[in-house]
Each structure stands twice: as structure tokens, then as C-alpha cells.
Amino acid sequence: MLEIRGLRASAGGNEILRGIDLSVNAGEVHAIMGPNGSGKSTLAQVLAGHPAYEVTGGQVTYMGQDLLEMEPEERAQAGVFLAFQYPVEIPGVSNAYFLRAAYNEIRKARGLEELDPMDFLDVLEEKLKVVEWGPEIMSRAVNSGFSGGETKRNEILQMAVLEPRLAVLDETDSGLDIDALRIVAGGVNRLRRPDNATIVVTHYQRLLNYIVPDYVHVLSAGRIVRSGGKELALELEARGYDWVEAPAGVA
């Protein structure tokens, strides 16, 4: 589904990603771990097409297409979803309106008919269960006055509605208390399907107790320095990032 080859990217002239290689197949969950500043969030943003990052080398192929050539909205319409680390407020625009607009853009791109507000409500009702929310949340303005936990739940709700093929969760666990973490992780697990894939970017192993990955990759200074199964996360938890900071053979 996703093939990343030698990806390099910089922001403000500083190189952050220095040659990333990663393959993700449908049905898989990959965890990207690493210390602060290792490039985890940059990788997530670059995959979504954030204009602040300049890709300086490498290729990314998504479902047979050159992802880096696509506009951010084209990527979204093709099924790439980024759950933001810091979701953005849109005052005066209700959650329901925003979600329906996004949902319809994606339907249009797939050649499906747009849904009117009433039909969309039926879709929503089901999806709200994924994050254990009632309908009240839909009349509030997008992320306006939301608590940290609510913004993250809202990201998962959007993911549930938009049904991405490739979801990238950027530090979705940061700032969550244990109950919110359980709900958010539960939501992600319910959305796992054999035909979609998830990349979980996280600093802590804690989230991976709830969202169990098939593969764990450790990022350091813009490169993947170690890959393994879910047990790698536990080992990191026990031994700290220092243990893997330097690529094998260099230390």
C-alpha cells in the first residue's frame, strides 16, 4: 500500500528526515517510535503534504501513485488520513458541518453521490459510538474550546467517518488521561480492517498496550535505526532510547 524509499525532508533549511525506508501493507499496524526531535512528526506531516516541509529526496508510492506529487486534499481524497498531534480550531463552523463537507469531498472524489444533512446524520450516529460520544458534540464548533482529550477523540471520530485506507496517528496519546486513552485506542482498534493500514507515531510504549502493532520502528536523527515486532517496544520501554540512538555498527 505504501512504499517509502530514501525519503529526505527539511524544514527551514534544516534536514530532518535523512533517508527513510518503510513498507506498509494493507491490514498492518506499524508503530514509529523515537525520542523527541528524531523526525517522527515530520514523517507524519510529510506523508500528509504539509507545505512547511520540503522534500529533498526519495520516493513515496501510495496505492501505485506518486504520493509526493499529490496536493494535500488529493491525498486525503485518496484515503490518506492524518490524526493531528495538535488539532486546529475552526471557530463558528460546527463539527457536523465540517465533517459532512469533508465526507462529501471524499465521496465526490470516489464518484459517489453527496449526502444531504439528514442522511449524513444517520452515518454519524453509528460513527459516534466508535468514540463513545453523544450527538451534542456535533453542534459545537470544530475543536473550539475542546479539552486536549476531546480534540483527540474528535480526530478519531473524523477518522471513523472518513474511513481512510491509510491512517497516520501523530502522537494521538499525548495529553490523554487513562480513560480517554482507552476510548481513543478502542476506536482505532474498531476501525482496523484487512484492507486498511495504520501508522501510529508515539513517544511512549503505553499506547501500544492498547493498539498492538505488527511492526515497531525506531527513528533516530531522521533514520530508522531499528525495526522489529511488538516486543521491540517493550524492550525500549525497559532500556530507554539511548540503547538504540546510534545505528548498529556505528557506536
Added chain:
Amino acid sequence: MSSPVETLVNNEYKYGFVTDIDADAAPRGLNEEIVRLISAKKGEPDWLLDWRLRAFRGWQKMSEPHSWPNIHYDPIDYQDIIYYSAPRTAKPLGSLDEVDPRLLETYTKLGIPLSEQKVLAGVAVDAIFDSVSVGTSYKARLLEEGIIFCSFGEAVREHPELVRTYLGSVVPSSDNFFAALNAAVFSDGSFVYVPKGVKCPMELSTYFRINAEGTGQFERTLIIADEGASVSYLEGCTAPRRDTNQLHAAVVELVALDRASIKYSTVQNWYAGDEKGVGGIYNFVTKRGKAQTGAKISWTQVETGSAITWKYPSVILQGDDSVGEFYSVAVVNGRQQADTGTKMIHMGRNTRSTIVSKGISAGQGQNSYRGQVRVLPRAHGARNYTQCDSMLIGNRCGAHTFPYIDVQNPTASLEHEASTSKIGEDQLFYCKQRGLNTENAISMIVNGFCKEVFKELPMEFAVEAQKLLGISLEGSVG
């Protein structure tokens, strides 16, 4: 790659066409003879001519306000303007069927069909073309309720006592430079009278169209809601695309007697000039209402057009327990300049006012909010709430805020909130990541920002206003 939140250009102004029609125009320039000519063409009584002449003599001693508004333009040559232009259809019209088909077509093209079968359900329209009213719909239906809705000229002929009582009672001819000019040379406008206790059963609206070249438009609107009456009124404005500036100096007076209520909404979309700032309307307008005991006056404006906007729809809260409101969205793009806001003058006890101003600046536009809240000594318990928000799109525009507060009664309570935000790349990116393209994302963010004002507009026009906002900001990001 240039930043997506930048570059501004050509938004196609779709009302920029010209109607080819003969006009009966006064010679260029302004002097007492022109004032007399206009008055004579309208067949006005002597008292009105005298009123005009007094205004004209006052105006000659005044000077164009250049020091205090935050707008910049070369002084206007008042001798190079045509002060009267009327489509040559001569005689007063008995009904809409007699209106020149080319004029009807013009309004249809503007989306304002005048024939009552096609007109927006429940909206009566007075159409002003250059200086004169070309037709008013639903007059008969309104008259059943005793409501007078007609052109200003007709009101002078048919209801002189009402006009004489209230003309200049809210905006005196000596009020300011442009109001004095208007008083001297105004040619037409709309007139509304709603009798005691009557709730006007439909929206009333005036559609202003400037067509002729080199003319100024000086219309005058007078709306009187008698005791306990209520009315909702909307005006819309467009003009052809031309590379010279045209002056529009209108006056609107609202009279709300005891317990009456007037809601006045404006969707202003005069031609704004091109991206280099060539051409466009100078929209220098005086709008004010006077509210008596328990009366309410509410202004809502969506200002997207004009090269320069200078207007401050205000309320004099004269009666006890009267209420004044001002809801405004002002958008500048390209080289547009706007200096707009309101005055709330609290005179009576327990008077209340609300000001919600949303300024949006894009391109190289400059947007100023200027508002005055005055509480006079007798206004015990007066309250004001002001909220003033500015949004910037791009790096070359400006937002300015000039609030004036003058409180002379210690029991008054005033609140002022202000914010400035920028449509950031993060906000845009968030929307794009959810599948929205740039234009839809901007339109959504801006409409959300303006929501508190749009909800004050009559339903049909709220939708129009949202669309208009989208068009005004088209191309504001690259």
C-alpha cells in the same frame, strides 16, 4: 513555491456590465443652478428646494474629511461629476408593466426580477437605476396594511407632510460633508412608512444600480416605523466595471417611534476597482437611526464591494429602554479600503446597545473598524457590549481598530472585546487534509468567522451573503 496564504488577484466581478439606455442627464458640475434644476426636474415644492439650497450653502463652507478616516485618495473634483442622470423613460410609471424592458432585463441579469410573479417570495423590491426609482413591487399588497413603500420622489408628491416632518430629523443637512452634499443634490431613494401597530408582512428591499458613467449617486432613504410598528428592510448595490472612480454619497434615516422596531440590512457589492486599484466606487454613506422609548433599531451590513467604504450606521438611543444593534462584516481584497463602524449614543435610561464587527482583510486591503460608544449624563443603567474581530489573509493587508468610548454616567456598563487572527497555514492544511480544496477551506473558515453576523440577516440574504463572501475572496490565496 509561494506560500498558499498569499497572492491576490482578479476576482471576476460579474455585475460589471453596462446597460445601453438613453439618459436624461444634468450638465457636469455643481452650483445653485444644478440644485434648482434637480428640484425642478422632480417637481418639488418650495420648502424642499429651500432645504436643498440651505444644505448646498452649508456644504460650500465644509471640506472633505481627509484627516481622521484611515483612507487615502485624491480629493474629488466635484465640478467633474454629473449630479443627475435618469433613464429616459420620461413619465412616472403607473405599474411595473410600463417599465422599459431593457431595465427589467438589467435587474433580471442582476438576479433581482421585478415582476411580481418571479420576485422572491415575500420580498417587495424598489429598484433604483442611477438616480431614479424604476419600479416598486407589491405596492398594492402593502397598501392594504396602510404601509407606504415607494420612491422618495413619489413620497414627496403623495405624502409631503410625512416627508417634511421627518426629512433631516435624524441626519441634519449640516451633519457632515457628504450628508450635506447629498441633501443638496439627492435625486431619489426609497421611502417607507409603517403605521401604528402594524407589523410589515414581508421584507422590503431596495436594489441600487449605478449605470451611467461620470455620474454620482446620491440617494436618500427614509424609513418611519410608527408606534409599535415593525419592519425589516434590505438594500443591495452593484455598479458596472469602469476605470474611473464614481462617488456614491447616500443618506439613510431611520425613525423608530415608541416601541417600534426597524431592522436594516445591507449587502453592498459596488464595483471595487481592479487589482491595481484603478476604478471602483467611493462609498461615502451616512446612515443613522433614532430610537424612541422602548424602540429597537438593528443594522446589519455585509460590505464586500467599493474601492473605498466610509460609513458608520449609528443609533441615537433617545428614548428610555431603547435598543441599538450593529452587526457588520467588512471585507477588503485587492486595493480596497474600508473605514467603517458605528456610533451608539445612549441618551435614555436603561438603553442597551450591541456591536459585533467582523473585519476581513486580504490582498493589500486595509480595513478599519471605527466605533464610538457615548453614554450621556441622563442615561442611567446604559449598557453596551462591543465585540470587534479582525481576520487577516496573507501578509500584505492590514486591520486597524479605533474604538472611542465616552461615558458620562457612572451607572453605565460597557464591555469591549477584540481579537485579531490570521488564517494560518495550519488551519488551511487541517481542512485540506480532510479533503477540502483551498477555496472551500477559506470560504468555510471565513464564513465561520462571520457566523454571528450572518445569522442576523434575513434567511434568503444570508445565503446570498455567504456566496458573495466566497466570490470576494476568490483568488485571495494562490
